[in-house]
Amino acid sequence: MLPLRIPNGLNFFKQLLISFTFFFLPLYLFDLGFDGLQIGILMSIFNIVNLFSSFPIGIINDKLSIKYVIIFGMLLESLFFAGLYLYTDFLLIIPFFIAGGLGGNMIDTSIRSLTFKALGPGGRGRKLGIYQLASTGGFGIGIVLGGFMLASLDFSGVMLITSAAFLLLALVSYIITESRIGRFPLREYRSIILRRSTAIFLLPLFLFGIHWGAEHTSYSLFLREGLGLDLGGIGIYMGIPVMVLAVVSMIAGSRIDKTGNNKVFFFAGLVISGIGHIMMAYPVVPVSFMFRVLHEIGDAMAAVGYNVSFSKIFKVERVAGETSIAYTVMIMGAVFGSLVFGPLGFAYGFSYPLIISGALSLLSFAILFSFRNRVHF
Numbered sequence: 001m002l003p004l005r006i007p008n009g010l011n012f013f014k015q016l017l018i019s020f021t022f023f024f025l026p027l028y029l030f031d032l033g034f035d036g037l038q039i040g041i042l043m044s045i046f047n048i049v050n051l052f053s054s055f056p057i058g059i060i061n062d063k064l065s066i067k068y069v070i071i072f073g074m075l076l077e078s079l080f081f082a083g084l085y086l087y088t089d090f091l092l093i094i095p096f097f098i099a100g101g102l103g104g105n106m107i108d109t110s111i112r113s114l115t116f117k118a119l120g121p122g123g124r125g126r127k128l129g130i131y132q133l134a135s136t137g138g139f140g141i142g143i144v145l146g147g148f149m150l151a152s153l154d155f156s157g158v159m160l161i162t163s164a165a166f167l168l169l170a171l172v173s174y175i176i177t178e179s180r181i182g183r184f185p186l187r188e189y190r191s192i193i194l195r196r197s198t199a200i201f202l203l204p205l206f207l208f209g210i211h212w213g214a215e216h217t218s219y220s221l222f223l224r225e226g227l228g229l230d231l232g233g234i235g236i237y238m239g240i241p242v243m244v245l246a247v248v249s250m251i252a253g254s255r256i257d258k259t260g261n262n263k264v265f266f267f268a269g270l271v272i273s274g275i276g277h278i279m280m281a282y283p284v285v286p287v288s289f290m291f292r293v294l295h296e297i298g299d300a301m302a303a304v305g306y307n308v309s310f311s312k313i314f315k316v317e318r319v320a321g322e323t324s325i326a327y328t329v330m331i332m333g334a335v336f337g338s339l340v341f342g343p344l345g346f347a348y349g350f351s352y353p354l355i356i357s358g359a360l361s362l363l364s365f366a367i368l369f370s371f372r373n374r375v376h377f
Contacts, residue, residue, distance in 0.1 A: 006176060007114040008131060010070070010169070012138035014107050017165050018077070019142030020149060020158050023238055024231065026220050028155050032088055036217075040342020042090075042097050043216045047335040049101030051328060057106055058324030061113040067176040070110045074170035076103025081163035085156050109324055114176070125262070128307045129253020132300065133246045140242030147235015202329045204364035208270060208302065209330030211277055213337020214357035222350035227285050237289055245296035252304040262308040269302030270365035277358030281351035295358075 021028070029039045060069055076099045083096030115131050149158050223229045223237055256262045276295025280288045306326075341353035 004115065004118055004127060004130070007111045007118070008134040010107075010173065010176075011111045011115075011131065012134040013169055014074075014077075014104075014111070015135050015138035016142040016145075017162050017169070018104065019139045019239075020146035020162055021081075021155065023143060023215075023220050024146060024150060024155075024234070026217060027224060027231075027234075030221060034090060036343045036346030038090055040217050040338055042094070043342065044213070044335050044338030045094065045097040046101035046104065046216070047213065047331050047338055049098055050105045050331045051335055053102055053105050054109055054324040054328045054331060057109040058113065061110055066110045066114055067173065069106050070176060071170050071173045073103040073106030073110065074166050074173055076100065076106065078163045078166035078170070079103070081159045081166065085159040085163065109327070112327075123257055125253035125256030125304065125308050126250070127253070129250040129256075129304050132249035132253070132303055132307070135246075136242050136249060136300070137246035140239045140244075140246060142239075143242060144235045144239030147232045147239070150235075151231045202326065204270070204368045205306070205326060205329045206333040206336075207360045207364035207367070208273075209333025210337040210360050211273070211354075211357035212330070212334040213339070214277075214341040214353035216334070217338050217342040218345035218350045218353040221345065222281070222354065226281075226283055226350055227288060229285070237285075237292065241289070241293045241296040244293050245300040248297050248300035249304050252301050253308070256304065256308050262305045264305075265301045266305030266309065267365060267369060269298045269300070269305055270361055270368070271298065273298030273302055274358045274361030274365065277361060278355050279358075281354040281358075283351070 026039050026043065029042060034042070057069060080096050080100030080103060083093060083099070087093050087096070112131075115128070146158065149161075153161075219238075220234055223234045227237075229237060252265055256265055273295050276291045276293075276298055279291035280295055282288050282291065337353070337357055341357065344356075345353045
């Protein structure tokens with residue numbers, strides 16, 4: 001069985017490199033003169049590509065290969081950052097955003113598949129907490145480093161460095177050994193959609209995913225335009241709470257192993273995440289930052305909770321495809337959020353997308369809680 005430190009290490013470094021610029025991209029596009037609709041379109045491309053590619057990538061992971069999907073994804077990410085380094089025209093960079101979205105999803109889906117296939121029967125909460133720790137820890141550190149790098153090197157320099165680093169990571173990915181390939185008909189994936197208890201579980205995941213779209217299009221702009229932070233300040237403001245998320249993920253995973261209450265952690269995470277998302281729009285930096293930390297604590301609890309749930313309800317030989325269905329539902333929410341909140345933020349203020357999407361996370365809790373006796377995960 002593949003040691004979990006390999007997918008966790010790749011996960012950490014992938015997220016580290018992406019986060020140098022990802023949350024700062026709306027600022028970069030804004031400064032290039034793009035309007036809210038254009039920024040919303042570009043940022044939603046990531047999620048639209050993910051929407052149509054997640055399930056096919058999951059099937060490929062289950063039935064063909066994980067290793068070479070990851071390598072190709074790393075190469076596409078390198079191409080994405082090279083394209084942003086070379087071009088600044090709206091139409092010219094659209095294909096590179098498509099490449100970046102596909103490459104990132106190939107890596108994320110495949111690493112998640114490797115992790116679920118290598119979990120084994122015991123300690124799932126702790127193992128998935130460490131998986132979340134690697135992902136969010138890399139992202140948090142990358143945001144802080146990215147803020148300071150962008151302040152000194154500007155966007156073009158950081159994008160060139162990131163492009164070269166992804167080429168190196170593609171070479172490192174050759175250390176992956178393939179997991180066992182599944183032998184089963186594709187129609188078996190339908191069972192996850194047709195199962196009533198799982199279908200009830202998917203609607204709240206859609207509503208929860210909407211807040212990702214709000215963050216992708218409006219969050220960094222709110223921090224600069226609403227709170228007056230510079231690039232370094234934005235990096236600290238966003239990065240430190242994500243590091244808190246990483247630590248809480250590991251703690252939550254261990255607690256789930258001891259109590260078996262992954263559903264409780266998921267429910268509580270939705271409430272805490274939603275309240276934090278609403279209140280971090282308060283236009284005073286210390287107050288906003290405090291609620292940002294609270295939001296990330298909620299995200300950590302929710303993420304580990306639903307990942308443990310996935311590991312219980314999905315069969316290991318089909319786990320890549322079946323988890324991809326669930327993640328596709330959340331991506332649909334993120335696509336919706338990007339397309340709606342990009343223009344809305346420009347029209348009414350960048351705090352409103354955060355408030356509205358946070359309220360939708362609370363709505364997702366209310367729906368799940370009302371069906372709590374009919375959802376088994």
